[in-house]
Amino acid sequence: MKVPFLDLKAQGAAIRGEIEAAIGKVLDETAFAGGPFVKAFEDDFARFCGSTHAIGVGNGTDALWAALIAFGIGQGDEVITVPNTFIATVEAISFCGAKPVFVDVDEKTCTMDPALLQKALTPRTRAVIPVHLFGQTADMDPIMAIAKKNGLVVIEDACQAHGALYRGRPAGSIGDAGCFSFYPGKNLGAYGEAGAVVTSNDEAAAKMRVFREHGQPKKYFHDIVGWNCRMDGLQGAVLSVKLKHLPAWTEARRKNAKQYDQLLAGLPGIVLPHEAGYAQHVYHLYAIRHNRRDELMTALGDKGIATGIHYPVPLHFTGAYQHLGYTEGSFPVSERIARELVSLPMFPELNQEQIEYVVAGIKEFLKTGK
Numbered sequence: 156m157k158v159p160f161l162d163l164k165a166q167g168a169a170i171r172g173e174i175e176a177a178i179g180k181v182l183d184e185t186a187f188a189g190g191p192f193v194k195a196f197e198d199d200f201a202r203f204c205g206s207t208h209a210i211g212v213g214n215g216t217d218a219l220w221a222a223l224i225a226f227g228i229g230q231g232d233e234v235i236t237v238p239n240t241f242i243a244t245v246e247a248i249s250f251c252g253a254k255p256v257f258v259d260v261d262e263k264t265c266t267m268d269p270a271l272l273q274k275a276l277t278p279r280t281r282a283v284i285p286v287h288l289f290g291q292t293a294d295m296d297p298i299m300a301i302a303k304k305n306g307l308v309v310i311e312d313a314c315q316a317h318g319a320l321y322r323g324r325p326a327g328s329i330g331d332a333g334c335f336s337f338y339p340g341k342n343l344g345a346y347g348e349a350g351a352v353v354t355s356n357d358e359a360a361a362k363m364r365v366f367r368e369h370g371q372p373k374k375y376f377h378d379i380v381g382w383n384c385r386m387d388g389l390q391g392a393v394l395s396v397k398l399k400h401l402p403a404w405t406e407a408r409r410k411n412a413k414q415y416d417q418l419l420a421g422l423p424g425i426v427l428p429h430e431a432g433y434a435q436h437v438y439h440l441y442a443i444r445h446n447r448r449d450e451l452m453t454a455l456g457d458k459g460i461a462t463g464i465h466y467p468v469p470l471h472f473t474g475a476y477q478h479l480g481y482t483e484g485s486f487p488v489s490e491r492i493a494r495e496l497v498s499l500p501m502f503p504e505l506n507q508e509q510i511e512y513v514v515a516g517i518k519e520f521l522k523t524g525k
């Protein structure tokens with residue numbers, strides 16, 4: 156048997172008719188760059204997130220960058236985030252001219268440790284970007300309390316957490332802004348690249364709307380130096396269709412995660428994902444840990460089971476961020492989990508038989524080393 160890591164074809168086939176109809180409407184109206192289909196999706200997505208505004212942009216990296224700029228983050232500022240994230244979180248900080256500062260994560264949830272955030276503050280700290288990794292939010296209450304006390308902007312990196320909840324509140328609606336990616340493999344994925352920022356701050360929303368269109372509130376009147384990072388009309392139309400299915404897909408992911416949890420419980424040396432008491436996890440990824448991770452991956456690969464590592468290199472070790480001057484041991488939890496994490500196949504259409512096959516593969520590895 157082959158178990159793919161992710162199966163976009165299965166999902167696409169199930170909604171093919173709806174998608175083609177939606178794309179047909181965009182073609183009829185030739186509303187390709189921004190426009191009414193993007194606006195319709197923004198309205199739906201803002202409601203879904205419990206925020207006043209959603210601003211559709213080109214991808215999740217644009218979303219993070221535009222949000223930082225809208226809240227005035229730039230040269231001379233420090234922005235605190237974690238080293239175990241996709242590099243986009245940190246690129247956005249660099250590209251608005253600020254300096255990234257890392258803090259380590261909680262070992263159980265792999266998200267920002269609020270106690271370490273407090274210790275990393277300096278007079279130059281202006282913002283913090285907690286990353287809702289794998290589909291589970293960071294522990295937002297203590298992060299928000301520290302931010303409030305110190306006048307910091309909180310931008311949530313919710314690129315892996317569409318529909319996740321923190322104490323009943325949707326990811327993205329807790330901080331000053333929440334940034335989403337609709338990269339095809341994300342829980343809500345476009346048919347190409349797309350992203351969005353949600354916020355309930357009217358002024359920041361207005362700034363982002365102007366920023367993403369060359370700084371022009373009116374065509375050819377450029378009030379600020381902006382950029383071109385609008386969402387495509389085709390992506391807006393596709394995402395409106397897919398957003399309606401997202402709650403059912405999330406439920407399926409949670410059900411699959413529960414299956415894995417039950418079947419893998421108690422296996423020696425396997426650390427399962429931890430759903431925190433505050434969280435409703437949406438399992439963008441189902442990442443377990445084992446201290447012979449690389450051998451485990453090889454053994455599963457030999458059985459036709461695809462796996463991934465998120466992420467193999469903590470960002471303070473990656474070439475682009477050597478200049479920050481961190482060393483081995485700077486972030487011990489992030490460094491250890493980077494050696495131990497392996498993401499198992501996870502997508503809504505994953506079936507019982509596939510899950511059992513993956514679990515059998517893990518059990519065989521534990522018994523025989525192969």
Ligand SMILES: *Cc1c(COP(=O)(O)O)cnc(C)c1O
Pocket residue numbers: 214215216217240241243244286312314315335336337338349350
């Ligand atoms: C996917 C992702 C991004 C970037 O999104 P793109 O749409 O690929 O630009 C940022 N942060 C995290 C945590 C992500 O998973």
